[in-house]
Amino acid sequence: MTADSGILVLAGTPIGDVADAPPRLAVELASADVVAAEDTRRLRRLTQALGVQTSGRVVSYFEGNEAARTPELADALEAGSRVLLVTDAGMPSVSDPGYRLVAAAVERGVRVTAVPGPSAVLTALAVSGLPVDRFCFEGFLPRKAGERRSRLADVAAERRTLVYFEAPHRLDDTLAAMAEVFGAGRRAAVCRELTKTYEEVRRGGLGELAEWAAEGVRGEITVVVEGAPEQTVVLDAGEMVRRVRVREEAGERRKEAIAAVAAEAGLPKREVFDAVVAAKNAERSGA
Template sequence: MTSTGRVLLAATPLGRTEDASQRLRDALATVPVIAAEDTRRLRRLCADLGVIPTGRVLSFYDANETSRVPQLIEHLLDGSDVLVVSDAGMPSVSDPGYRLVVAAVEADVPVTVLPGPSAVLTALAVSGLPVDRFCFEGFLPRKAGERRRAVEALVGEMRTLVFFETPHRLADALADLADAFGGDRRAAVCRELTKTHEEIRRGTLDELRASVAADAPRGEITLVVAGAVAGGPARSSDELAAAVAELETAGESRKDAIADVARRVGVPKRQVFDAVVAAKGRDGAH
């Protein structure tokens, strides 16, 4: 009986080719099928490494990932290994690869990893923020309303948060994060990790927001944000509404009071708003 091939998920350098592992070099030179996010960048990487691929190189990017998977599964079932490489870092982490892994698992095809660089772990390590517990959120939504809702859903998250972001959306992302989490939440903007122009900006969300407005960074960006602090007022609906009422009595607008309570307690503003509406409904019924 012919054995199947293996899916080899290979981490590629974030910037410096010296970070390429020997296992990656060997695989690029010998594996019969290479699925590459960008075939031109793969050719450049191979040239920089002094490696000549002997296998068939296939494009494997967001737009063709779904249609390409059946072809790659055929190669695997015929006994050929398939090497998967993205532009930088680990395939399937906000890059193509996940759908192939799922299909391979369903087909009982082995999946393994050639470990190496990871923007997520690199940014965490240099951020100066807690790394014992973290969650990776990938790219925030492009549309403003969807992005704000996604950020609000993370207000109570106590683990350190890691995002990928583009230079032209970074200012808006920092503004939405500051609005939802509070401007004093610690964060780090990590730019061009491991590359010649690597830059780490650390500070509060408000400080980073001002920094980016004055000097917008370019290149690949990983954003690390501290998690919510445990504790604070109790989070029952009645207590949330009472906290808002107290701030309103002190002169704050309802909108500002809801935002302040949400930040203080570490819950989405929508949850506080709903608590206020519910309390108002009960009061009106009496």
């Protein structure tokens, strides 16, 4: 870190109620040399609500221009500027723009700090009623059905509580896919419009929640899903191979069949894959 380098400040912004803004946010907005905002119009509304005026240069920094604008902001940091990064809601770089700039700042030896603020991930976890001692954040699932199901299969045996973001118009499809892969009875909570006027937390089994969401849901959505139960099925290599074949004969692709059997047994996918490969090699050799 050079003596004349600047500082990158990642600031959390309210996820709903503007009163949740940390006091330091107003100070940083007023004093930053450069404010990089995901949406400059939303930034104006936020500063008006907080009764603060920005004195520095305001630039947009969103998914569409993140790669191109990062070098410009990194140059400003290296030249000694105090750059404040804010997104529409929550913490920058958590499923929002920011990671590229943080990486660039670190690479150039620029100090990076944060103004902690509201987080949809932690808020949803706290109110979900599901275990919070161990969890993992999975962000947004792929939009395509096959890719979405494959991603879910990858974590079907995950014991930790899972947290997802989802768009309201895709929620019913996502919950239906979760019910199929994780099991309709797996407990979950759909957290909608957190900290806002119409906040709602709907709890239940994934199958039940999928039926509810089919009627249409609006607002910002965070989904919290219970982790996989302890292993209750003990399978030897032969039984693993048999179950994979049954699924393949029913039309599943091998990759999906292996993931499903691994989830049933609470085993790593690699273990089931190795058993399938060993069985195929044995067949070829006539053993």
